[in-house]
Amino acid sequence: MRKMGRVIAAGVALGLCAVLLGSPPATADSGGGRLDLAVTLDDRPITNATVMIDPAKQIELTVTASNSGGTPVKVRSVRVSGVALALTFFAYDTTAPFEVPAHSRVTRTFVLDMADLSGQAIGLLPSTVELLDAQRGTLGEASTVADIRGSLWSVYGAFGLAMLVLTVLAWLTALLALARHRLPANRWRRGLRFLPAGFGTGLVAVVSLSVLRLVPPEPAIEIPVVLGAAVIAFLLGYLTPHPAPGPDSDETVRFSDTTREFNR
Numbered sequence: 001m002r003k004m005g006r007v008i009a010a011g012v013a014l015g016l017c018a019v020l021l022g023s024p025p026a027t028a029d030s031g032g033g034r035l036d037l038a039v040t041l042d043d044r045p046i047t048n049a050t051v052m053i054d055p056a057k058q059i060e061l062t063v064t065a066s067n068s069g070g071t072p073v074k075v076r077s078v079r080v081s082g083v084a085l086a087l088t089f090f091a092y093d094t095t096a097p098f099e100v101p102a103h104s105r106v107t108r109t110f111v112l113d114m115a116d117l118s119g120q121a122i123g124l125l126p127s128t129v130e131l132l133d134a135q136r137g138t139l140g141e142a143s144t145v146a147d148i149r150g151s152l153w154s155v156y157g158a159f160g161l162a163m164l165v166l167t168v169l170a171w172l173t174a175l176l177a178l179a180r181h182r183l184p185a186n187r188w189r190r191g192l193r194f195l196p197a198g199f200g201t202g203l204v205a206v207v208s209l210s211v212l213r214l215v216p217p218e219p220a221i222e223i224p225v226v227l228g229a230a231v232i233a234f235l236l237g238y239l240t241p242h243p244a245p246g247p248d249s250d251e252t253v254r255f256s257d258t259t260r261e262f263n264r
Contacts, residue, residue: 035073035100035140038064039129046129046144054149055118064107065131065140067100073139074099075131078110082125082146084210084217085203089156090120093132122150122157123211126218145216152211160207167200174237181243191238198233202226 040062041051053059061080067073075098081091092112100106127146131139151157174194177183183190206222209215 034069035075035131036066036068037129037131037140037142038066039142039144041144047142048144050124050145050147052147052149053114053117055114055116056149059112059114061110061112061129062107063110063129063131064105065100066105067102070102072099072101074133075139076134077132078108079130079132080112080114080127081130082121082127082148084125084156085206085222086219087159089125089159090117092117117148118150118154120150120155121148122152122154123148124213124216125156125210126216147213156207157211160204160211163200163203163207167197167204170197170200173197178240183237183240183243185243187238190240191234191236194233194237194240195230198230198236199226201233202229205229 039046041053042060043062044051061078063078065073065075075096077093077095077097079091079093082089092114094110094112096108096110098106098108125146125148126143128141128143130141133139174197177193183193202225206217206225210217215221
């Protein structure tokens with residue numbers, strides 16, 4: 001049982017690390033200049049909007065890049081990506097070199113075939129359209145929320161289902177230990193025993209809200225939800241009653257002492 005508990009805790013900890021330790025995207029060197037982007041998806045602006053992406057259909061992405069600097073900026077490719085829990089669940093790069101002259105504006109249109117997206121994500125995901133230079137640094141970006149009509153068995157959906165299974169096992173392990181009076185006598189250790197179940201509950205809540213298209217998993221939402229669920233679970237473990245000895249424990253101790261005296 002202890003071994004299973006360690007495995008469950010490790011699985012939930014991996015999901016937590018994804019939330020808290022996600023690395024920021026690379027940005028272009030300041031000498032290369034920055035671009036301001038205006039992006040439309042199928043003629044609909046993506047800024048401050050939720051855009052639907054149907055993997056069964058091609059999408060038309062129009063990017064208008066404005067260069068307010070004094071030097072030309074060379075663009076190598078455009079990237080469309082979606083991130084949740086600090087993990088990138090999909091990323092599409094299209095190589096299309098062009099140059100934005102100083103104090104000028106350039107518009108480019110790309111037709112993207114995202115059929116593979118059905119097996120990568122589902123639900124609401126924070127997404128980004130980026131222009132990249134030759135070193136894969138970000139020259140400019142525009143953010144939105146994508147409503148992806150993918151499969152529940154996609155990578156993102158399978159991630160949520162796996163976290164659900166691990167969380168249920170974490171709760172069963174902790175509650176079974178409570179019922180059998182096998183929790184540590186120390187309150188802090190009892191709280192830590194419930195902590196993985198709390199983290200898992202928070203992760204499952206974040207993914208479920210996203211898949212059900214209720215709330216996108218943005219950092220301002222996912223971190224408080226995960227940490228809040230973890231704190232509640234820790235307090236539940238901390239406030240559990242002290243593991244009392246079983247009703248026959250005193251008689252068992254007396255019998256053991258009598259046996260030792262008899263053997264002597």
